[in-house]
Amino acid sequence: MPKIPHVYYDKATSSYYAVASIGFDELTGKRLQKKKRGFRTQLEAKKWYNDFIARHSKKAITNSISLTMDVFLEKYFIPSYKNKVSDRTFLTFRSKLLRLKYFYRMKLVDIKPIHVKNWHTELFEANLSNNYVKDLHQTLKEIFDMAMVLGVVNENPARIVKNVSRTKCKVDFWTKEEFEAVIHTFQKDDILEHLKFITIYFLFMTGLRISELQALYWDDIDFENKSFIVSKSMFYQNRNTWQINPTKTTAGTRLIYLDDTTLELLQEWRTHQEKIGQISFIFSYNCLPVTKTMLVKAIKVHSERAGVKSIRIHDLRHSHASFLLSLGMNDLEIQNRLGHADVQTTLRTYSHLRPNAMREVADKLEGQIKLI
Structure with a gap:
């Protein structure tokens, strides 16, 4: 039964x-x-x-009736949520809790759809993005879902109130020419400048996520076969707290081949690095992984020197995709290179980077069918 x-x-x-x-x-x-x-x-x-x-x-x-949001979170939701998600996801959730303080002293049974809508208004007045507000709303829905399962409330006000629309993020990138202008501004005789150079160069030429790059050891590079396997990523909080985990999805584990120039630059960096000592991490000068803070500042400074727009670290991944498209790579090749779970993600993210693609298809079809 x-x-x-x-x-x-x-x-x-x-x-x-x-x-x-x-x-x-x-x-x-x-x-x-x-x-x-x-x-x-x-x-x-x-x-x-x-x-x-x-x-x-x-x-x-x-x-x-007297069970408030803060008590429910502390005694029920947080312990349950922490046991089923990764440390990285839980840390992100903890940061969201600050935005839920609007409800903390309210009794769960008293929270109505009008309160959720007013909460949205306050979040937007704090200049938070649509995407962040949407994520916060999803968290509130999950909290009330558990409250319903436990019999605390009879309805979920966050489900009654429709979530806000997600804004499509602008995909920014450097062209090949802009990237060349930036990398020519580095003075590689300085160890820190050399580290910044090779890190930014490697991100542009491989499309790795920063967390994947931080977790790379020299033993991961197969110089003979000109390749390396992406099989792990780093959850970095600060210089004293970080951990290496497997890639988030199966598709994230992938084999990436390297061109000869990139391999030569890696060897050049390795020689410079060895003057300091034996360091296991590829992208490090002090046995600690390179940090986002260092790279953000490096991109800003060297973009200004080169006279090109500054981009985010993640935009180097977009830059790699754009570079591959310019070389004629197809969507499946780009999907595998970037470690997307499915080709639809690749299409949604990068289709606009080649606006003439559909016209090129029509041009290729012209004359292919003989009518006589």
């Missing part, structure tokens, strides 16, 4: 029992439950559950 919610089988007594949630203690926030044992069938247990809930629904609401 299919599993019936709130009904369980007791092997010791070969019988069924039901568990009904009747709310939460007003002072401690502890969940209150009523358990009834000794049923011969699932249906008997389910009937008792339905009758009990019908009789005690008002009492359940009363017991839950």
Whole structure:
């Protein structure tokens, strides 16, 4: 027989029992439950559950009425969420909690759709982007989903209020000429400048995510076969706290081949690095991984020197994709190179970089079919 919610089988007594949630203690926030044992069938247990809930629904609401958002987060949602996500995801979630303080002292049963909408207004007044507000709203939905499962509330106000629309992020990049102008501004005789140069060069020529680059060791490079395998990424918080994890998806694990010039530049950097000592990380001068802060500043400074626009670190990945497109690479080749989970991601992100593609298709079709 299919599993019936709130009904369980007791092997010791070969019988069924039901568990009904009747709310939460007003002072401690502890969940209150009523358990009834000794049923011969699932249906008997389910009937008792339905009758009990019908009789005690008002009492359940009363017991839950004082449970505030901050207590619910601390005692129920956060412990559960932390156990099912990665450290990186949980750290991102913790930063979102600051934006949920609007609801902290409110009782969950008192939070209505109008409060959620007013919360949206305050977030936009704080100049937060549509995309960030959308992510915050999704978090609120998940919190209320758990509250419903636990019987604290009867509806999810975040689901009633529609989420905001996501704004498509602008894909910025350097052209080949802009990239050349930037890399010519580095003085590689200085160890730090050399590190910045090789890091930015490698990101442009491989399309790696910064977290993937930070996790690369010299042992990962196969100089003989001119390749390396992307199989891990780094979760970096600060110089004292960082960890290396497997890539997030199966598609993220990939083999990347390197051109001869990039290999030569890596060897040149390795020689310079070895003057300091034996360092396992490729992109390091002090046995610690290169940081985003260093690269952000380097891109800004050297862009100004070269007289080209400054871009984000992640835009070097877009720059690589644009460079591949200019060389005539197809979508599947780019998908595999960048480690996208599916080709649709590649198409959505980079299709606009070749606006003449559809016209080129028509030009190639011209004259292919003989009518006589």
